[in-house]
Amino acid sequence: MAFIVNAKGLSCPEPLILAKKALDEHEEVEIHVDNVVAFENIKRLAADKGYTFEGIEEDGVYRILLKREEKLLRDNKVETIPKGKTVIVISSDTMGRGDVELGRLLLRIFIHTLTELEKKPDTIIMYNTGVLLAKKDSECLTDLKMLENIGVRILLCGTCVTHLGIKDEISVGEISNMYVIAQILTLAERLIYP
Amino acid sequence: MKECNEGYLFALFNSTSHVLAAEKILKNRGIPYKLIPVPRTLSSDCGICIRFCREDRQTVESLLSERIEDFRIDTG
Numbered sequence: 344m345a346f347i348v349n350a351k352g353l354s355c356p357e358p359l360i361l362a363k364k365a366l367d368e369h370e371e372v373e374i375h376v377d378n379v380v381a382f383e384n385i386k387r388l389a390a391d392k393g394y395t396f397e398g399i400e401e402d403g404v405y406r407i408l409l410k411r412e413e414k415l416l417r418d419n420k421v422e423t424i425p426k427g428k429t430v431i432v433i434s435s436d437t438m439g440r441g442d443v444e445l446g447r448l449l450l451r452i453f454i455h456t457l458t459e460l461e462k463k464p465d466t467i468i469m470y471n472t473g474v475l476l477a478k479k480d481s482e483c484l485t486d487l488k489m490l491e492n493i494g495v496r497i498l499l500c501g502t503c504v505t506h507l508g509i510k511d512e513i514s515v516g517e518i519s520n521m522y523v524i525a526q527i528l529t530l531a532e533r534l535i536y537p
Numbered sequence: 538m539k540e541c542n543e544g545y546l547f548a549l550f551n552s553t554s555h556v557l558a559a560e561k562i563l564k565n566r567g568i569p570y571k572l573i574p575v576p577r578t579l580s581s582d583c584g585i586c587i588r589f590c591r592e593d594r595q596t597v598e599s600l601l602s603e604r605i606e607d608f609r610i611d612t613g
């Protein structure tokens with residue numbers, strides 16, 4: 344059931360603010376407005392944030408249905424998530440287990456070497472202590488930024504970032520969530536765990 | 538890493554622990570460097586080397602000589 348917001352009689356930016364607020368708390372929001380400017384603004388908000396947008400007009404009242412990405416994913420409308428062909432999973436801050444110092448070194452070199460490969464990965468997903476690589480003092484930062492600049496999508500597990508208390512120190516990649524991460528992992532053609 | 542006007546040089550070591558020791562030295566002195574896999578054109582007992590700016594050669598060489606017995610610098 345969509346959460347209903349009545350924004351009739353309100354002019355911008357109020358309908359927009361109400362829509363944003365409602366979407367923060369609800370996955371599915373139906374908003375009613377009575378002017379075309381508000382309608383267009385909410386349409387733009389939906390496009391910017393990646394919400395689905397359905398709008399109908401009846402007797403001067405616009406009814407707009409917005410759905411958040413997580414809701415979409417659960418509804419199995421997965422086509423909105425780009426299919427990652429090659430996904431590299433950084434599941435810790437070491438490459439391999441055993442000698443930690445060696446493992447950290449290997450991972451740095453691995454990330455650096457990715458920048459030199461002809462065929463770059465489509466997505467890099469980092470979770471658990473893997474997210475430490477995205478910190479501002481990370482030795483991998485330059486290489487990761489370079490990869491991001493040429494179009495490699497870097498996703499960080501938000502739960503992990505919060506758990507490790509490094510949210511303010513993240514300098515590369517986008518903080519993501521398990522819906523998106525699980526979806527990309529299951530859709531990947533090649534999953535690489537260095 | 539800053540742009541190296543004169544290109545790169547490579548410091549090669551006999552073991553990974555020497556690479557790490559060398560890295561520590563350069564890091565403490567603020568010398569720009571990068572750990573990379575040893576270029577295929579070079580050969581070494583260890584697969585990881587330190588790439589640095591050609592213009593820093595003298596500084597790097599003398600700093601490393603103080604602490605590390607066996608290393609060589611290659612032009613790649």
